[in-house]
Amino acid sequence: MSWFTFNLQDFSISFLSILFEGVPFMFIGTLLSGVIDAFVPSEKMKKILPRNQIAAIALSGVLGVVFPMCECGVVPVIRRLIRKGLPVSCALTYLLAAPIVNPIVALSTFAAFRGQHPGMVTSMRLLMGFGVALVCGMIVQRIPSRALLNRPMLASLQKRPSATRARAQHVHEPASVLAYAGVSSERNVAFPIVSAEEIVHLHDEAHAQKSFGQKIVGAIRCAAFDFLDVGFYLIIGAAIASVFNTAINKEVLLPLAGNHLFAITGMMILALLLSLCSTSDAFIAANFLTFPVTAKLAFMVFGPMMDMKLLFMYGLVFKRRFTFSFAVGLFLFIGLLCLALAPFLR
Amino acid sequence: MKTFARILAPLTLLEWGGILTYFYFSGRIAAFLHPMFRPLVLVTGVLLLITAVCVAIFREEEGCLHDHEDGQSDAHEHDESRHEHSHSHEKLSFGGFLAFVILLVPLALAAKISPDSYGANLIKNRGLVQDIRSIPGAASSFANRAKSIQSTGASATSGQEPSLTMMADATPSSPKKYIGVPEQTPMRQQNPDSEPALPSNDYEQPIPKPSNASSLDEFVNPALKPDKSGHIKTEVVDLMYAAQEPFTRKDFEGKDVELIGQLVPIKVKAGAESKVPVGSFELFRLVMVCCAADAMPVAVRIEGKPQAKGLREMQWLKVTGRVYYRPRIKDDEDQTDYGDIPEPVIVADSIKKIEAPREKYLY
Numbered sequence: 001m002s003w004f005t006f007n008l009q010d011f012s013i014s015f016l017s018i019l020f021e022g023v024p025f026m027f028i029g030t031l032l033s034g035v036i037d038a039f040v041p042s043e044k045m046k047k048i049l050p051r052n053q054i055a056a057i058a059l060s061g062v063l064g065v066v067f068p069m070c071e072c073g074v075v076p077v078i079r080r081l082i083r084k085g086l087p088v089s090c091a092l093t094y095l096l097a098a099p100i101v102n103p104i105v106a107l108s109t110f111a112a113f114r115g116q117h118p119g120m121v122t123s124m125r126l127l128m129g130f131g132v133a134l135v136c137g138m139i140v141q142r143i144p145s146r147a148l149l150n151r152p153m154l155a156s157l158q159k160r161p162s163a164t165r166a167r168a169q170h171v172h173e174p175a176s177v178l179a180y181a182g183v184s185s186e187r188n189v190a191f192p193i194v195s196a197e198e199i200v201h202l203h204d205e206a207h208a209q210k211s212f213g214q215k216i217v218g219a220i221r222c223a224a225f226d227f228l229d230v231g232f233y234l235i236i237g238a239a240i241a242s243v244f245n246t247a248i249n250k251e252v253l254l255p256l257a258g259n260h261l262f263a264i265t266g267m268m269i270l271a272l273l274l275s276l277c278s279t280s281d282a283f284i285a286a287n288f289l290t291f292p293v294t295a296k297l298a299f300m301v302f303g304p305m306m307d308m309k310l311l312f313m314y315g316l317v318f319k320r321r322f323t324f325s326f327a328v329g330l331f332l333f334i335g336l337l338c339l340a341l342a343p344f345l346r
Numbered sequence: 347m348k349t350f351a352r353i354l355a356p357l358t359l360l361e362w363g364g365i366l367t368y369f370y371f372s373g374r375i376a377a378f379l380h381p382m383f384r385p386l387v388l389v390t391g392v393l394l395l396i397t398a399v400c401v402a403i404f405r406e407e408e409g410c411l412h413d414h415e416d417g418q419s420d421a422h423e424h425d426e427s428r429h430e431h432s433h434s435h436e437k438l439s440f441g442g443f444l445a446f447v448i449l450l451v452p453l454a455l456a457a458k459i460s461p462d463s464y465g466a467n468l469i470k471n472r473g474l475v476q477d478i479r480s481i482p483g484a485a486s487s488f489a490n491r492a493k494s495i496q497s498t499g500a501s502a503t504s505g506q507e508p509s510l511t512m513m514a515d516a517t518p519s520s521p522k523k524y525i526g527v528p529e530q531t532p533m534r535q536q537n538p539d540s541e542p543a544l545p546s547n548d549y550e551q552p553i554p555k556p557s558n559a560s561s562l563d564e565f566v567n568p569a570l571k572p573d574k575s576g577h578i579k580t581e582v583v584d585l586m587y588a589a590q591e592p593f594t595r596k597d598f599e600g601k602d603v604e605l606i607g608q609l610v611p612i613k614v615k616a617g618a619e620s621k622v623p624v625g626s627f628e629l630f631r632l633v634m635v636c637c638a639a640d641a642m643p644v645a646v647r648i649e650g651k652p653q654a655k656g657l658r659e660m661q662w663l664k665v666t667g668r669v670y671y672r673p674r675i676k677d678d679e680d681q682t683d684y685g686d687i688p689e690p691v692i693v694a695d696s697i698k699k700i701e702a703p704r705e706k707y708l709y
Contacts, residue, residue, distance in 0.1 A: 007467040012460035016369075017378035017638035019453065023366065024386040027393065108635075115590075217404045224401045227394075228358055232445055235452055245639050246464075250473045280636035287475065287642065 003252040006243065014242035021277055022072040022234055022309075027227060029073030033080040034223030038215040042085045049090065057137040060090040061097040061130055068102030070278055071304050072234060075313045076226045082317065083156050088145050091317075093137030099278040099304035100129030109300065112282035121293060124345075125282075128301045132334060136326075150319050230313060237309020241275030244308075248273070254290065260342045263295035264335055271303030272311075272331075278304035293345045298338040306330050354446040359398035361450055365457050366391030373704070377462035378638045380709055463706050464632065464641070466659050469610055474628060474645040570597055577604035577666050582631045582646045583708055585690040589671060595688075598669040603692065606664045606700060607631045609657050610645065622675065625650040627657075629665055629692075634707040641707060650694045662702045667694035 049056040069077065078091045099105070106122055113121045146154055210218070256266040267288070276284060281303050285296040306327050314323045369375040370388040379387065572578050580603045588594040607629035612622060630645035648665055657663065671688040 005467050005471065007465055009459065009461050010464050010468040012456040013377065013464055014639045015452070015456050016460050020366070020369070020375065020378050020387055021383060021637040021639070023362070024383070024390040027390045031393075217400065220397055220400045221404065224355065224359060224397045227397075228355060228449060231358075231362070232449055235448055239452060242639070246468050246471065249471045274639075276640060277636055280640045283635045284640055284642075 003249045004247050005249070006247045010246040011242050014245045015238055018238040018241060018245075018275070018309075019234065022238065023231070025070045025073040026076070026230055026234060027073075027223075029069065029076045030223045030226040030230060031219075032073075033076040033226050034219035034221075036077070036080050036084065037222045038219035040084060045081070045085050049086075053087070053089070053141055054138065056087065056090050057093050057141065058134060060093040060137065061101065061133050063094055064098035064101040064130075064133075065103070067098070068104055069098045071099040071307075071310055072230075072277075072313075074098050075310075075316060076230050079153070079317050080222075080226070082149070082153065087141070088148050089137045089141035092140050093133045095133075096136055096305045097130055097133035100301065101126050101133075105278050105282075105304075108279050109282040112286040116286060116289075117293070120345075121297070124293075124297055124341075125300050128297060128334075128337065129304070132301060132305070132330070132337070135333070136330070148318055148322050150315070150317065153317055229316060233312035233316065234309055237275060237307070237312045240308045241273065244273035245275075253288075257288070257290040257292070257295075260292055260294065260339060263291050264298045264338050264342075267291060267295040267299040268302045268331060268335060271299045272307050274303070275307035275309045276303060292342065294338040294342045297341070298334055301338075302330065302334045305334075351446075354450075356398045356402040358446060358449045359394050359401060361454065363391045363394030363396075363398060365453060366394065369457070374462060376705060376707075377460075380634055380636055383636065463702065464638070466610070469630065469643050469660075472642055474610070474630060475633075475642050572602065573604075575604075575666075577602045579603070580605050581708060582607055582629060582644050583633060585646050585669060585692075586644060589690050590687045595671055598690070599671055600668060602666065602668055602695075604664065604666045605629070605646075605692075606662065606703065607646075609661050609663055610643070610659060612647070622647065623649050629663060631708045632706065634709055638707075644708070647689065647691045648694050648697070649691055650697055657697070657699070662700050664698045664700045665692060665694050666696045667692040 050059060074095055078095050082088060082091050106126060109122045109125055110118045112118075140148065145157075149157070253266050253270065256262040267285070271281070274281075274284070278300075282300055285299045288296060288299075311323065311327060314326075318326070366387050368391075369378070370384060370391060375384050375387055570578055578598075578601055580598070582605060585598060585603075585605075588598050608631070610628045610630055612626055612628055626647055626649045628645040629648050630643040632641040633644050634641045648667070670691050670693065672691050674687070674689045
């Protein structure tokens with residue numbers, strides 16, 4: 001029995017089904033992103049968030065409960081929010097927490113683990129997901145955003161003044177502000193957006209000039225191009241995931257079950273490769289009856305935060321180097337956490 | 347690039363929207379998604395088509411007037427603002443013609459070549475599910491099953507009454523809503539004082555109204571009533587469920603049933619002696635939670651008659667036979683702890699080839 005047998009037809013079924021499942025949610029995400037772009041002024045963002053940064057990060061995590069998003073839809077929204085001035089740490093926390101800490105996922109996990117301590121598994125999954133997202137947010141908060149965000153993102157944060165100047169000439173130009181923002185790319189500024197508060201204001205004034213209809217059209221156009229942007233990575237991710245989803249023989253994993261370390265590592269790699277939706281991955285995890293609970297937890301916490309399609313989609317927001325080291329860090333963190341929990345569970 | 351994008355962007359949206367709506371209306375979507383998600387595909391498809399038209403009609407002058415998608419170098423930006431060349435929506439972060447090829451081609455190709463059911467290879471790779479504890483989400487009611495079997499025409503000729511109407515009369519007490527609660531499967535009705543007959547995890551399941559049923563004493567779950575030929579219509583999943591619940595098991599033990607599924611041969615290791623009688627095979631149905639990517643084959647062993655030999659792998663079959671629950675025959679390498687849960691085995695009295703039903707998955 002070979003562990004890898006590829007079949008194009010099986011592949012195409014899996015590929016299409018991942019797309020059909022993901023595209024509607026991704027589309028909702030991009031629509032939301034378009035609406036945010038056209039209607040939400042950037043200053044609001046800062047007013048909503050608490051001043052205390054830790055509290056702000058924690059709040060972003062809790063937002064996942066209120067605004068549940070699955071992992072396909074959350075990326076375009078996050079991208080837009082960062083451009084609107086949401087601190088990267090808060091954005092990342094929401095990005096990681098939202099696909100796990102939400103009522104739909106809680107219910108499906110509970111249902112999937114019936115007969116296998118559903119309450120414990122569900123609460124552990126949500127708690128771990130929330131905790132890991134918080135810790136990641138706090139770590140990222142200490143890193144300057146030019147080390148995190150990719151070039152287009154940084155550019156869109158920094159070059160707003162010039163763009164605004166070019167088009168909104170009626171707006172009085174506080175030259176000093178523009179000059180400051182202009183050099184911010186040369187200087188090593190941690191949060192360019194913080195220094196550019198006034199610029200953001202200008203940007204919004206330009207927005208306020210437009211009629212409602214123009215805003216709607218703008219929102220649709222933004223949504224459409226966001227959709228193509230994210231769709232590109234969804235396609236690549238879905239294709240890679242489908243290869244593994246249909247071609248890997250599950251039996252090769254079974255011998256790993258006996259050893260905690262191997263089981264946890266194996267399940268996390270599987271989560272990475274399968275790239276399942278966070279609402280359905282619990283059913284796959286529950287299917288591995290012989291595996292320890294910790295391995296299933298690792299699968300269900302790591303999977304929604306990092307998988308093949310997300311690896312590509314994160315590239316839309318973050319630097320490639322950061323995405324890669326983040327994936328490795330997350331892998332080690334969740335793996336060690338589950339390993340540490342092993343003596344207490346079961 | 348810019349002109350390319352101007353044409354290709356709406357074209358891509360058009361293709362995606364078109365494929366989504368096409369799959370919905372042609373019914374091919376059934377091969378890929380849980381019924382719950384299918385309307386979403388239609389809505390998204392239509393909205394994508396509308397978006398495509400919007401993007402094609404409203405040029406950038408009317409769009410946002412500032413840059414959103416700009417991924418170009420600084421030099422280029424300056425260039426742009428100097429020339430008052432206003433727009434950059436058309437610039438996607440990945441850029442290039444190749445990007446559109448990736449957006450356009452794989453989806454179209456996959457839509458073209460994709461069959462409407464998985465092949466044998468996948469079943470091997472996923473592995474047959476031997477223990478229903480892994481997929482409790484699949485427990486939908488008997489009534490639904492009967493309905494779906496009827497609608498597929500798999501059992502078109504049998505004189506079975508639609509059981510939904512009978513069910514409405516028969517459910518004695520106010521129904522509970524199960525949202526994944528009980529450790530054991532809700533039991534099928536044998537006496538009227540216990541649980542309602544059709545608890546279900548199915549959100550779509552209409553909640554039957556309680557009524558003053560006259561013949562409570564003789565009450566039997568209508569879905570368990572044998573049809574004219576004396577067979578209870580059932581599904582692979584129901585038999586597996588009953589396996590872990592002694593009370594429910596009685597509903598099937600020793601009864602004649604009729605079920606459909608696909609054939610997969612029982613693997614025997616080279617050199618090892620088969621532990622099951624010759625002519626046996628597994629009859630499976632794929633159970634889907636969300637989409638085809640998570641579908642898992644659930645199987646019941648059929649101890650057949652010699653006629654089963656001419657059958658090919660993956661052939662759809664209608665099997666009638668008697669259900670037995672036997673202690674599990676375990677593979678040496680199978681380390682799963684099944685507890686004392688027996689496995690259902692059907693000793694077949696007839697095995698017929700059938701056409702594939704329209705709904706190939708169980709949900």
